[in-house]
Amino acid sequence: MEISSSALRLPFLFLLVPLLLFFLLSPWNPLHNLSGGGDSAGRRTQFPPKSLTSISPPPAEPRSPPRRDHNSATARNPLDPLTVGEIHRVRSILSSYQPFLHHFPSIQSMSLDEPDKSRVLGWKSGDPIPPRKAFVIALLDNQSHLLTIDLDSGRVETHEISSGSGYPMLTMEDVVAAVQTAVSYPELEASAAARGLSVANLSCISPSPGWFGPDEEGKRILKVLCFSKQGTPNFYMRPLEGLVMTVDVDRREVLQFSDTGKGIPIPGRANTDYRFRPGNKPPEMERINPISMEQPRGPSFxxxxxxxxxxxxxxxxxxxxxxxxxxxxxxxxxxxxxxxxxxxxxxxxxxxxxxxxxxxxxxxxxxxxxxxxxxxxxxxxxxxxxxxxxxxxxxxxxxxxxxxxxxxxxxxxxxxxxxxxxxxxxxxxxxxxxxxxxxxxxxxxxxxxxxxxxxxxxxxxxxxxxxxxxxxxxxxxxxxxxxxxxxxxxxxxxxxxxxxxxxxxxxxxxxxxxxxxxxxxxxxxxxxNTFVKVNLVKEENVEGKTPRKSYLKPKRHVAKTFHVVNPSRRxxxxxxxxxxxxxxxxxxxxxxxxxxxxxxxxxxxxxxxxxxxxxxxxxxxxxxxxxxxxxxxxxxxxxxxxxxxxxxxxxxxxxxxxxxxxxxxxxxxxxxxxxxxxxxxxxxxxxxxxxxxxxxxxxxxxxxxxxxxxxx
Amino acid sequence: MEISSSALRLPFLFLLVPLLLFFLLSPWNPLHNLSGGGDSAGRRTQFPPKSLTSISPPPAEPRSPPRRDHNSATARNPLDPLTVGEIHRVRSILSSYQPFLHHFPSIQSMSLDEPDKSRVLGWKSGDPIPPRKAFVIALLDNQSHLLTIDLDSGRVETHEISSGSGYPMLTMEDVVAAVQTAVSYPELEASAAARGLSVANLSCISPSPGWFGPDEEGKRILKVLCFSKQGTPNFYMRPLEGLVMTVDVDRREVLQFSDTGKGIPIPGRANTDYRFRPGNKPPEMERINPISMEQPRGPSFxxxxxxxxxxxxxxxxxxxxxxxxxxxxxxxxxxxxxxxxxxxxxxxxxxxxxxxxxxxxxxxxxxxxxxxxxxxxxxxxxxxxxxxxxxxxxxxxxxxxxxxxxxxxxxxxxxxxxxxxxxxxxxxxxxxxxxxxxxxxxxxxxxxxxxxxxxxxxxxxxxxxxxxxxxxxxxxxxxxxxxxxxxxxxxxxxxxxxxxxxxxxxxxxxxxxxxxxxxxxxxxxxxxNTFVKVNLVKEENVEGKTPRKSYLKPKRHVAKTFHVVNPSRRxxxxxxxxxxxxxxxxxxxxxxxxxxxxxxxxxxxxxxxxxxxxxxxxxxxxxxxxxxxxxxxxxxxxxxxxxxxxxxxxxxxxxxxxxxxxxxxxxxxxxxxxxxxxxxxxxxxxxxxxxxxxxxxxxxxxxxxxxxxxxx
The missing domain is CATH 2.70.98.20 (Copper amine oxidase, catalytic domain)
Known part of the structure; x- marks a missing residue:
């Protein structure tokens, strides 16, 4: 089930499957550009379409701390996230790890395995940082592998296969796989045609299915829903209502195809485009003069x-x-x-x-x-x-x-x-x-x-x-x-x-x-610390103490406040x-x-x-x-x-x-x-x-x- | 009971009775300066101490609409507040009004009597504005007079004496009278002395008394509380606890003097001064570079x-x-x-x-x-x-x-x-x-x-x-x-x-x-309009309709939203x-x-x-x-x-x-x-x-x- 670019069929490049539910990276066009964001190009251009450097023009004094070169960055603090170098190192360790030798798993998550809290709290600037470890959640043969990897020794320190319910976070590749599986399902063409469309007119997304009992257990499934992208970038406003496909992500199989909405019109495209175009008619309001939060001496942080x-x-x-x-x-x-x-x-x-x-x-x-x-x-x-x-x-x-x-x-x-x-x-x-x-x-x-x-x-x-x-x-x-x-x-x-x-x-x-x-x-x-819930309850007045004496206060009105206090620090x-x-x-x-x-x-x-x-x-x-x-x-x-x-x-x-x-x-x-x-x-x-x-x-x-x- | 400057005894000028509970005007120093605030002087100087005009330096384009000359201003909109000229006119009408001929009442409130809503709604810019009227609440001989005055005809149109409970809004003069009455009460000196102070060291304030039954009816009373102003402008932090004087505002009489707190120390003055002085040590924090919301072309309104x-x-x-x-x-x-x-x-x-x-x-x-x-x-x-x-x-x-x-x-x-x-x-x-x-x-x-x-x-x-x-x-x-x-x-x-x-x-x-x-x-x-309370109640699912069918939803969780709708505008x-x-x-x-x-x-x-x-x-x-x-x-x-x-x-x-x-x-x-x-x-x-x-x-x-x- 490993995903690689070659596994993707060419037609989908033209279909431009909307990569619903996100991501900057796609498997067929990996933008593994690791220097500052200002150098990113292609689909990650900025809006307004300028290079990033133009948003920080050199003023009389520097506006911002300099950006990092991600390729050469090293961890300096026990809590710093994994660096580019460390991520490569983890991948390398996993590649030569016996259980994954013949089949590299899908990396659903890789992040710093933070040192123990006491260790972090004991660390001071200038101290050597504690040993760097990574926590990886990998998926292989429908099993979720939880691994901790010591970057210094190059060893997998712990390796556990999850026995509880639930799967790891979805990857971009999972989402793409689900959508590709769905859009190549033959019956979809009929559903599109019934609405005067072809599959090429569709944008499909792959929301998560939740969990509703035994039918859905033991396999990773995604629901796929489709929309018309005709005449608008805002396909969300144009659903093919009643059409829902249940996809087995790993087997790339449509488990269920349901279309009960062929009689429901697709909402129109009028007024759905939200992008700015210079010719756009401004709203019915007076112009607002330029206004800006200005700090010509740059930030104070x-x-x-x-x-x-x-x-x-x-x-x-x-x-x-x-x-x-x-x-x-x-x-x-x-x-x-x-x-x-x-x-x-x-x-x-x-x-x-x-x-x-x-x-x-x-x-x-x-x-x-x-x-x-x-x-x-x-x-x-x-x-x-x-x-x-x-x-x-x-x-x-x-x-x-x-x-x-x-x-x-x-x-x-x-x-x-x-x-x-x-x-x-x-x-x-x-x-x-x-x-x-x-x-x-x-x-x-x-x-x-x-x-x-x-x-x-x-x-x-x-x-x-x-x-x-x-x-x-x-x-x-x-x-x-x-x-x-x-x-x-x-x-x-x-x-x-x-x-x-x-x-x-x-x-x-x-x-x-x-x-x-x-x-x-x-x-x-x-x-x-101690958590303290303070109840504000009006107390009953003592008879004879004040002019408010005769008005007893039942404790029916209570307000609460919630505090975290340190009882040993006064x-x-x-x-x-x-x-x-x-x-x-x-x-x-x-x-x-x-x-x-x-x-x-x-x-x-x-x-x-x-x-x-x-x-x-x-x-x-x-x-x-x-x-x-x-x-x-x-x-x-x-x-x-x-x-x-x-x-x-x-x-x-x-x-x-x-x-x-x-x-x-x-x-x-x-x-x-x-x-x-x-x-x-x-x-x-x-x-x-x-x-x-x-x-x-x-x-x-x-x-x-x-x-x-x-x-x- | 009319108050005039001459009624005030000289010593209070030196005592500088704190005019608690406010006001820019005091009866002995009326600042009836009616041009723009920029011309105000004396106690109404701005902070930072500059003339007001300096806060709006002439930029490349004007920053703000011009300020009004209050003396020449006229009402142009049915809802415009009374102008300086109109206030003078109302005073003049009241001065020659028969019931007030021999005793001008205390004006507790004078404001525009807004035209009927239908009249205002029917008015368009350019139309003549509806007849101008004033609503006055005047106090005379412990009675609250409610008057509407037509400025054009110069007539008092309605005149009613309130029969309900309650008195009109207090004036600055009421507050000053109460404090002056209290601070000249002989026993106060002993209370001050018991705390090592003289009356001249005190700042007294006159909070309202609320209402707690028949004892306090039929007369206007204020409570007077005193504080030490020694060594601080922030006298609020230095109460003479347990000292409370009940004053009849109109009779200028202390009805009750109570001091049960002679044994309670006055809190110290340390760290109570909140005013900025150039020598102040800044807080333990790094400097924050200048930051400003800037609109060099001026406001858009x-x-x-x-x-x-x-x-x-x-x-x-x-x-x-x-x-x-x-x-x-x-x-x-x-x-x-x-x-x-x-x-x-x-x-x-x-x-x-x-x-x-x-x-x-x-x-x-x-x-x-x-x-x-x-x-x-x-x-x-x-x-x-x-x-x-x-x-x-x-x-x-x-x-x-x-x-x-x-x-x-x-x-x-x-x-x-x-x-x-x-x-x-x-x-x-x-x-x-x-x-x-x-x-x-x-x-x-x-x-x-x-x-x-x-x-x-x-x-x-x-x-x-x-x-x-x-x-x-x-x-x-x-x-x-x-x-x-x-x-x-x-x-x-x-x-x-x-x-x-x-x-x-x-x-x-x-x-x-x-x-x-x-x-x-x-x-x-x-x-x-119609007010609509929308209850969000989770409905019970119909059996067999969805995988959530077996989970009936009791209506125990309800959220409400509140709408004002116009049912005839769809x-x-x-x-x-x-x-x-x-x-x-x-x-x-x-x-x-x-x-x-x-x-x-x-x-x-x-x-x-x-x-x-x-x-x-x-x-x-x-x-x-x-x-x-x-x-x-x-x-x-x-x-x-x-x-x-x-x-x-x-x-x-x-x-x-x-x-x-x-x-x-x-x-x-x-x-x-x-x-x-x-x-x-x-x-x-x-x-x-x-x-x-x-x-x-x-x-x-x-x-x-x-x-x-x-x-x-």
Missing amino acids: TVTDGHLVKWANWEFHLKPDQRAGLVVSRVVVRDSETGAARSVMYKGFPSELFVPYMDADEGWYFKSYMDAGEFGLGATAMPLVPLNDCPRNAYYMDGIFVSADGQPFVQSNMICLFERYAGDAAWRHSELTVSSGEARAKVTLVARMAASVGNYDYTFDWEFQTDGLIKITVSLSGMLMVKGTVHDNMNQVQNQDEMGPLVSENAIGVVHDHFITFHLDMDVDGPN SRLGNPSGYKVVPGGNAASLLDHSDPPQLRSAFTNNQIWVTPYNRSELWAGGLLVYQSHGDDTLDVWSQRNREIEDRDVVLWYTLGFHHVPCQEDFPVMPTVAASFQLKPVNFFERNPILTARPVFEEDLPVCRPSESASII | TVTDGHLVKWANWEFHLKPDQRAGLVVSRVVVRDSETGAARSVMYKGFPSELFVPYMDADEGWYFKSYMDAGEFGLGATAMPLVPLNDCPRNAYYMDGIFVSADGQPFVQSNMICLFERYAGDAAWRHSELTVSSGEARAKVTLVARMAASVGNYDYTFDWEFQTDGLIKITVSLSGMLMVKGTVHDNMNQVQNQDEMGPLVSENAIGVVHDHFITFHLDMDVDGPN SRLGNPSGYKVVPGGNAASLLDHSDPPQLRSAFTNNQIWVTPYNRSELWAGGLLVYQSHGDDTLDVWSQRNREIEDRDVVLWYTLGFHHVPCQEDFPVMPTVAASFQLKPVNFFERNPILTARPVFEEDLPVCRPSESASII
């Missing part, structure tokens, strides 16, 4: 050795990850009194992204995606669009990932890092007798990536404030997954509640949810050092706990979980999520009722969105965002930005209109 | 006739209001297909701000402020601090308000208006086979004001997005109201739950809430035009419904209310809130169970904050914000910013480091 970010009072390790997307580690903040570096969080990342759709039809019931574990948030992160995804003062970072053949590739401009001034105040007060007003401008640091998991785009922001607060935001945009219908007006629909809302003629925006569960290994002033005043969760995006899953998608995503049964730190518990849906049965979830681990007081604990927080689509979401959705915050509570002795300097006119840059400013 | 704002696809009337602060009216957005102006909201403003504290002690139980109706959000809005409260590209607007003697005064730089680019995308999508990425930079328009209601600062933002969304944010900063205690470390405290958290030595941060209730007169495509697809509320800041009041503060603020019993439009129902706590008994609240009106379907309805939304203080809030609080949104749902035929232009490098300004950039 540094990125050392490719991953270590230092800014204002913050320091953290930032790395791209093929599965999690963006990982922040060893987040420390400098104390505002002593200058000492104090730990806040050991590691934070989106652990899983669960997207259940609410439609029971054959082509829809299975849609209950777990995008991080099935497709990879980093794997689907395409280059950020300079000046539009991120401001001009942004610095870009590439990801070095691994394709199914074990070779490294560059995910260019995958992360951007920039300082933000949005016109807000970090604190303020006006007092007549003192001065007419004191305020301090608020500047923050944002680390961002955007995953395009097929139709949907998820932007992840980690925003650091000088007052010690960390704000984590997920923004949704991209395309709806629409369902074809015979109706082109709601007045034709009898029971409107039974059908999702019409977002365009013959196109229903199916109701769905998004749940993003974050792994937050909080280490507030050290690993041993402030000057005796308060335990802590951080609290400021919730947001509180949508909860509406599915029953026994519904298979909810069993697999049982980590969304609560919005907040706390577990003792366990090196292996990183993925809320389990290590092997694809087609899993829910036997390795955060919910399962938590049933062990382990001690969490004054221990190294991990906090899990879920941002949720209920999405009832509307016309405004057609043909591309305006961004919707939700956030939660990690806020210091008695962590600092006092307001850490009390002595921050206000901004004066002479501090600001001198800006002039660009000669060619032409916003219309 | 226009402000016509002082109040009519037009930007991108939006148009609205913006005015300062002495009670509500900032009022937006006739909010219309241009249709992205037809260009037609479409109504979204007739009027929106913060109707009340309820702040209950959670401490039953004599000096604390009464603290249950209703800041809008008691003190006025506009009345307490001091000038915004350029470059720190608002960015350099901001335009400022003054308020023209009325003092107790019926004279106009200028609340300068009270509102700022600016375009924001925070580095985010308005929408994005990446699709490998189409292009490597499309994204559109998100630019918004923000209208902002900040009220400093004594210790607390509330910033109100109305943010308009080109996709039709309106985001309303309230940000809290300023000072805690702290409680003195004998303890300087938590380890001395037996029952820590009984006491609020120690935020500094001998200073407890008392737990409290903030509830801001907005009046939102939604007119989505016209006045007649989209092309037959969906009703609508806006939905995207909730945020969901804290609910913990008080019992029968507790007097909650009776008075019963509008916080629900987070969302809908009422039929009623011209007189503007103030959620009632027209006369101060010392009211809760007989005129939104809750009371709603008990009439009026029809709200397909009617002109008003939506009321409450943002809530539970505030458990922490060390970081000392001595000034880092900003905490919460938002809710009004989001178009099937209002536009499709994404209204589909054809928005991306930003290209050549669109942006050319910026250079300022010669003197010196941020440290």
